[in-house]
Amino acid sequence: xxxxxxxxxxxxxxxxLDPKMLRTLSREPCSLELVYHYxxxxxxxxxxxxxxAMPPPIAGRTFHVLSMCWKNYNDCREVSIxxxxxxxxxxxxxxxxxxxxxxxxxxxxxxxxRGMVALFTxxxxxxxxxxHDTSKMLENPFGNDKNDLPMKEYQTxxxxxxxxxxxxxxxxxAMEDRIKDLTGQLDNLGKDYRSDMAKKDREIDFINEQLTxxxxxxxxxxEIKVALDMEIAAYQKLLEGEEARMGMxxxxxxxxxxxxxxxxxxxxxxxxxxxxxxxxxxxxxxxPLDDQKNCIQVENTGETDVNLGGYxxxxxxxxVETNYKFTRSHKIVAGATMSVYSSGSGVDHAPAEGVxxxxxxxxxxxxxxxxxxVNKEQDEVAARDTDWTTEVVHGSxxxxxxxxxxxxxxxxxKCCIM
Numbered sequence: 001x002x003x004x005x006x007x008x009x010x011x012x013x014x015x016x017l018d019p020k021m022l023r024t025l026s027r028e029p030c031s032l033e034l035v036y037h038y039x040x041x042x043x044x045x046x047x048x049x050x051x052x053a054m055p056p057p058i059a060g061r062t063f064h065v066l067s068m069c070w071k072n073y074n075d076c077r078e079v080s081i082x083x084x085x086x087x088x089x090x091x092x093x094x095x096x097x098x099x100x101x102x103x104x105x106x107x108x109x110x111x112x113x114r115g116m117v118a119l120f121t122x123x124x125x126x127x128x129x130x131x132h133d134t135s136k137m138l139e140n141p142f143g144n145d146k147n148d149l150p151m152k153e154y155q156t157x158x159x160x161x162x163x164x165x166x167x168x169x170x171x172x173x174a175m176e177d178r179i180k181d182l183t184g185q186l187d188n189l190g191k192d193y194r195s196d197m198a199k200k201d202r203e204i205d206f207i208n209e210q211l212t213x214x215x216x217x218x219x220x221x222x223e224i225k226v227a228l229d230m231e232i233a234a235y236q237k238l239l240e241g242e243e244a245r246m247g248m249x250x251x252x253x254x255x256x257x258x259x260x261x262x263x264x265x266x267x268x269x270x271x272x273x274x275x276x277x278x279x280x281x282x283x284x285x286x287x288p289l290d291d292q293k294n295c296i297q298v299e300n301t302g303e304t305d306v307n308l309g310g311y312x313x314x315x316x317x318x319x320v321e322t323n324y325k326f327t328r329s330h331k332i333v334a335g336a337t338m339s340v341y342s343s344g345s346g347v348d349h350a351p352a353e354g355v356x357x358x359x360x361x362x363x364x365x366x367x368x369x370x371x372x373x374v375n376k377e378q379d380e381v382a383a384r385d386t387d388w389t390t391e392v393v394h395g396s397x398x399x400x401x402x403x404x405x406x407x408x409x410x411x412x413x414k415c416c417i418m
Contacts, residue, residue: 310376
């Protein structure tokens with residue numbers, strides 16, 4: 001197959017080539033060699049830049065297949081371009097002509113029947129020349145005859161397979177992109193789930209802390225109530241003893257029934273109730289405020305250390321705002337807590353232990369307090385709103401006792417004298 005006939009074949013998928021490359025191929029006499037070099041260069045560059053994800057053994061196998069294709073092309077080109085040796089072809093034709101001339105003579109010597117001589121001579125001559133013409137046609141099978149190879153059909157099939165391969169690659173790329181998107185969505189959902197679970201765990205811990213505090217307060221109140229009940233019982237016993245002692249004196253109304261006196265005791269308990277809400281955008285959390293109102297604690301709930309350089313604590317209460325700015329040396333390790341106390345709180349300044357004391361000023365905290373932690377860009381990192389309300393619990397108890405009339409008069413006289 002000559003270079004001129006090769007140029008008449010259509011090019012498969014030339015839209016991805018650079019215009020400069022196409023002009024170079026059109027002017028180059030040996031375009032196939034240049035295309036082969038381009039393919040090798042593109043594969044090598046793609047493997048080097050990790051555009052083509054291919055391990056070295058598979059890359060070596062690819063270059064081997066390309067070299068085999070190039071060898072087969074050169075073999076076909078040799079068959080098409082290099083002609084059959086001229087002396088051998090002339091000698092073959094000369095020998096065929098001699099066979100054609102000598103065949104009738106040999107047949108006449110072998111038989112005397114003229115018909116048989118003509119038949120044998122024609123048959124042998126046709127067979128010899130047919131073999132010669134067949135070998136001549138097989139010398140170059142890349143023509144346009146019916147017995148030549150169907151190059152256009154092969155070209156059409158190759159284009160169809162290339163189109164199908166491109167479609168498969170496009171579908172594969174779309175599926176890979178879809179898998180990446182789904183993987184990203186799954187990772188985001190996992191992060192959101194873990195964040196929600198961590199937030200829920202912190203809320204549960206905070207509720208457990210509140211429950212523990214309320215339980216402790218209830219136990220203290222119960223102990224106070226038991227002590228008061230014991231004291232009331234002791235006073236009641238003393239009162240009954242005094243009534244019995246005064247009832248022993250002579251009285252003209254001793255036979256009358258005694259009156260029952262009702263004693264009402266009212267009790268009230270006063271305490272503070274704390275309501276708090278918080279928000280958290282990252283790993284830093286502002287812990288609940290204590291009753292002394294002189295400290296703000298920041299906890300690192302994450303797994304990595306956080307540098308507080310440039311961060312600022314802001315406390316607002318009843319129109320008064322107090323700030324504390326952290327320096328670059330302030331750092332909270334994972335799971336640790338940093339406490340900032342007011343000046344004059346009696347706590348030593350120990351940054352290594354996570355205890356900071358304001359040089360001047362103090363946290364201004366009333367019944368409603370809002371604490372914020374902002375970063376360098378003044379974006380809110382964590383916040384907590386707290387309010388304290390006074391709660392009064394009332395209670396009452398009643399006691400009934402039997403005293404006589406004389407005792408009542410004596411007690412009333414004593415009360416009047418006192």
